[in-house]
Structure formats: C-alpha cells, structure tokens
Amino acid sequence: DTGVSQDPRHKITKRGQNVTFRCDPISEHNRLYWYRQTLGQGPEFLTYFQNEAQLEKSRLLSDRFSAERPKGSFSTLEIQRTEQGDSAMYLCASSSPAGTPTIQYFGAGTRLSVL
Amino acid sequence: GQQVMQIPQYQHVQEGEDFTTYCNSSTTLSNIQWYKQRPGGHPVFLIQLVKSGEVKKQKRLTFQFGEAKKNSSLHITATQTTDVGTYFCAGVQLGSSNTGKLIFGQGTTLQVKP
Numbered sequence: 001d002t003g004v005s006q007d008p009r010h011k012i013t014k015r016g017q018n019v020t021f022r023c024d025p026i027s028e029h030n031r032l033y034w035y036r037q038t039l040g041q042g043p044e045f046l047t048y049f050q051n052e053a054q055l056e057k058s059r060l061l062s063d064r065f066s067a068e069r070p071k072g073s074f075s076t077l078e079i080q081r082t083e084q085g086d087s088a089m090y091l092c093a094s095s096s097p098a099g100t101p102t103i104q105y106f107g108a109g110t111r112l113s114v115l
Numbered sequence: 116g117q118q119v120m121q122i123p124q125y126q127h128v129q130e131g132e133d134f135t136t137y138c139n140s141s142t143t144l145s146n147i148q149w150y151k152q153r154p155g156g157h158p159v160f161l162i163q164l165v166k167s168g169e170v171k172k173q174k175r176l177t178f179q180f181g182e183a184k185k186n187s188s189l190h191i192t193a194t195q196t197t198d199v200g201t202y203f204c205a206g207v208q209l210g211s212s213n214t215g216k217l218i219f220g221q222g223t224t225l226q227v228k229p
Contacts, residue, residue: 042203042219102215106157
C-alpha cells in the first residue's frame with residue numbers, strides 16, 4: 001500500500017452519464033498527478049497540481065474532463081457526458097518536492113467501464 | 116511531442132533465463148524511472164536514474180541510463196516466477212523537471228515459465 005487512495009475502485013456507467021473520481025494523496029505530498037491507462041498501454045499524463053493550483057493539462061483532457069484540488073489535499077476528476085472511448089484505468093499519483101527529481105507513488109486506480 | 120518507445124512488447128522466458136527490456140526517448144531526458152505493474156495492479160516504483168551513463172543494481176535487476184540520456188535498459192538475471200508483470204520506463208523531459216510529468220513507454224510484459 002503506497003498511501004495514495006482512490007475511490008471508487010471500479011465504476012460502470014452508461015454512455016452520456018457523468019462520473020467523478022476521488023484521489024487522496026500521501027498526506028505530506030503537495031504534488032498530485034492524474035494519468036489514464038488503457039489496456040496494453042503505459043499510463044498517459046492528464047494533469048498536474050501543485051497544492052491547489054492546476055499547473056499543467058494534457059491535450060488529452062478534453063472539455064468534458066475537469067479536475068480540481070480545492071484545498072490542496074484530495075483531488076477529484078470529473079468526466080461529463082461519458083463516451084465508450086473514456087473506458088480506461090484512471091490513476092492518481094502524488095509526490096513531494098523534497099528532492100529533485102521526485103518519485104511518484106501511484107494509487108490502485110479507478111477502472112471505468114462505459115457501456 | 117516527446118515519445119518513449121519500449122521493446123519488446125512481450126517476452127516469454129523459461130525460469131532461470133535472463134530478460135532485458137529497452138527504452139528509447141525521442142528527446143533528451145532529465146531522468147528516467149522504472150515501474151513494475153503486476154496483472155490487475157498499479158505501477159510500483161522500482162528505481163530512478165539521473166546521471167548520464169548511470170548503472171544501478173537491485174539484487175538480480177540491473178538498470179542503465181545511456182550516455183546521451185535518451186535510452187535506458189533493465190536487465191533481470193536468472194528470472195523467477197515472481198518477476199512476472201509489465202515493466203515500464205517513464206522519462207521526465209528536460210524542461211519538465213519542475214513538474215515531474217512522466218512520459219511512459221508502452222511497457223514490456225514478462226511471462227516466466229516454471
């Protein structure tokens with residue numbers, strides 16, 4: 001257990017519905033990342049927070065995707081009007097800037113299935 | 116954009132044989148990290164390489180970072196069934212070291228026959 005918690009672990013939804021995932025990073029970590037992993041591929045970067053500020057977003061993150069980290073602790077990733085192509089594992093990772101370069105610790109992920 | 120290519124995609128070995136996976140980046144990296152993902156699991160950090168030409172060992176695992184900081188390899192000596200999983204390299208591009216954004220390779224899935 002790395003200390004990064006993600007909820008829910010699995011989500012099945014119908015196309016067009018909205019879904020929200022939560023990530024609780026390791027408590028002293030101020031950096032938080034979201035990645036998406038499809039079957040047979042490596043994780044792809046989606047977005048990055050330093051404390052509550054969202055400092056980088058991938059072009060993969062369409063207008064239907066939004067991420068927040070309101071108090072610089074937990075983060076949420078919302079997907080609106082889900083499409084079948086959104087089916088994937090959504091991974092959260094956190095790190096501390098105590099040393100450069102930093103190590104990212106991944107949560108167990110939320111597996112999304114869009115029917 | 117930056118790409119990280121990893122080969123081979125799959126490798127089946129007999130227990131006791133050696134295994135190597137190779138990683139190549141289209142751009143120079145600030146550092147490279149290696150992760151292992153077991154079936155149904157999440158990426159677990161193995162090691163980080165920062166210096167040009169760096170070599171690090173963890174028991175039967177040997178990691179290398181190329182002189183140009185654009186390629187890396189992971190070599191496992193005398194594989195065991197516990198080595199089964201997918202091994203990913205993940206690079207941090209020069210200029211992204213402040214964010215630490217990782218660009219992952221496609222992974223090499225290792226199967227070990229007992």
